[in-house]
Amino acid sequence: MVSLWGSKKDDQGRAENGEHAREENDHQSPARDYGRRSQEPEPDERTRLLPRDGNGYLSPDDPAVSPYNLWTVRALRGLSIFFLAITFVWWVLLLVSIFVSPPLMHSRGSGFFDFSYTSLTVGYIVIGLLFFSVPSRPMIIWGIVLSVLLFIDMIIIVSAPRIRVEEGWVGIASVIWATLISIYNILQNRYVAWGKKEEEERLTGREETRRTLVEWIAVLVETVIMAIIAIIVLLMTATLILRARDASLAPPGKKYYVDGDKYQVHVACVGNITAQADKQTPTILVEGGEGPVEDSLQPWIDQLYQHGTIDRYCYWDRPGFAWSDNAPSPHSAGMATDALSEALALAGEEGPWILVSAGVGGIYSRIFSSRHLRDVQGLFLIDSLHEDFLARVGKPGRGFLLWLRGIISPLGLDRLAGAIFKGRTREDRVFGQSAYQGGRFIKAKLQENLVAESMTASEIASARHIQTRDTPLVVISSGVEVRKSEKWAKGQEDLGQITDNLVAWDVIKHAPHEVWKTSDGRKIMEARLGDLLRAVDDEV
Structure with a gap:
């Protein structure tokens, strides 16, 4: 009986001890759980968005999936x-x-x-x-x-x-x-x-x-x-x-660095300088109009040279035209004539000169003349732009359109179409009828527009005051333009008064702005250039 009772008592004690141990374990389990959690790695870039139990995934449409x-x-x-x-x-x-x-x-x-x-x-x-x-x-x-x-x-x-x-x-x-x-x-x-x-x-x-x-x-x-x-x-x-x-199209003549070697301009002279010096006749210096001179006056002047009417002539491309580089901005007509003066000096060309120009080129020639009074012996203006029209050249709307054309010019839409569908040649694009499509040409016209009413207007006003009054002058005007605009007609008349030695003023009835494109225009121009040369000889 004693042993049986003792056995029951021992079993009861072990049960109480086990229950007590479980209570202690239950009491201590949060600490152990905390210990286990503290040993887990901290969430990083690759784990922080995953569910905490590690068994689930986010929805593909969850914004956190990024x-x-x-x-x-x-x-x-x-x-x-x-x-x-x-x-x-x-x-x-x-x-x-x-x-x-x-x-x-x-x-x-x-x-x-x-x-x-x-x-x-x-x-x-x-x-x-x-x-x-x-x-x-x-x-x-x-x-x-x-x-x-x-x-x-x-x-x-x-x-x-x-x-x-x-x-x-x-x-x-x-x-x-x-x-x-x-x-x-x-x-x-x-x-x-x-x-x-x-x-x-x-x-x-x-x-x-x-x-x-x-x-x-x-x-x-x-x-x-x-x-x-x-x-x-x-x-x-x-x-x-x-x-x-x-x-790859080589220029006639040579290119010369000007303005502190910032850019080059193209100058070409035709004729024997020794023979011309012996005859003591002036050299014709040709200034282009709204486009490159090679596509306007130079072919006509070259015909006169071939026929023996003139002994020698020179021509150049303004910055941005044909073979000449673009000049830094801003760039006025006076700056361009200074570049021409420097290039002619580098080429060893000293004159004397008779200046032949057309359109807006007349502005450049008149400024050049005022800065070379001793060397310029005559002026020949062909439907030249009067200074009162510089406001038209400098219109803000025109400047914006030029800028817009320049921005899209790298696409070459017109040049590529002309080359592919119209067979335009290198000559057309460099100095011919497609030259206006090039970025350099557009930049030059934009520069001309930006300073027309400020710097260029001031320069041409000074040139008019400085110009010697006894310089022989010929003015050729387009009959079409004169009939079209009374202001243009008055401007042409006023150009005949920039000196007191007007040799002739002719209004060619059916000639357009580019007077030399008509046979009557070429005949009268040739005759008047001969008159100017004789007047220069008389002056000398």
Whole structure:
């Protein structure tokens, strides 16, 4: 009995001890749980969005499923914003340089190509940022096409000597930067696509292959925009190839550095200087009108030389025309005549001169005459622009249209169409009937517009006061223009009074503004030039 009772007592004690132990265990379990949790790793970039039990996934439509979860993707976006900022600053500088050339940023070309490349770069970065979180295969494909085209442009600009000189370091830097940004955008697109895939697999358990309607619209929009950009760059590439082709056309005469070696102007002289010096006859100095002189007065003057009417003549291209480089902005008529004076001195041409000019070229000739009073022995003005019409040249609306034409000129729409469908030659594009389509020509006309009512107007007013009154003068006027505008007729009459030695003033009845294009105009012009030469001989 004792042993049985003792056995029951022992069993009861063990049960009480076990229950007490369980109570202690239950009391101590939160501490152990805390210890286990404290030993677990802290949530990081790859685990903080996962459910805490580690067994579930987020919905694919959850906003938390985003490549922006990766700090590297966020850093890449910040880098793109930085690139956009510095590119925009460069874009502003190039925009300003079209109107006023900053120090060390003058381009001997038009400056429109480097502005276009920078504009494309700004647009490309903005597109990359707008569609940053929606990477797509079409974006990568078009990006590769764009990079290849820009790389070809870079090779053409660097390897073609004439284009390399015209674009300068500014143009080269702009196209290189555009090429690098295009490559960077491809890498950015691929990395964001990888980050998106990684986050989807981590947070949803699989890569999301569906796209929402908004995403499909975004892909469509970015594809269309990238295709348009690629077409633009393709046109620019074709225009560069055409420019390289035109650069192979050698100029007659020579080119001379002027204005502290900032740019070159083209001067050509025809005739034997020794024979002309023996006869003691003046050299005809020809100034073109609204376009290059080679497409206007030079052919007519050359015919007179071939017929023996004149012994020698010289002509030049104003900055931006034909073979001459563009000058820094602003650039007035007086600055252009100073460049001509410097180029003639470098060429060893000392005159004396008879100045033959047409249209707006009359403004340049009159300023040149006032600055070379001893060397200029006669003035021959062919339907010359009167200074009262400088307001027309300097109209703001005209300047805006010239600027707009310059901005789109790198596309070469008119030049490419002319070369492909109309068979336009290098001569047509350099100095002929298509010369007005070139960026350098447009830049020169824009420069002319910007200062017509300010600097040029002041220079021509001074020239009129300085001009010697006994200089022989011939004025030839277009009958068409005189009948069309009473103001033009009064201006032509007033031009006959810039000196007191008017040899002749002829209004050729049916002749247009370009008087030499009619047979009557050429006959009268030749006769009057002969009269002027005789008047000069009498003066001497």
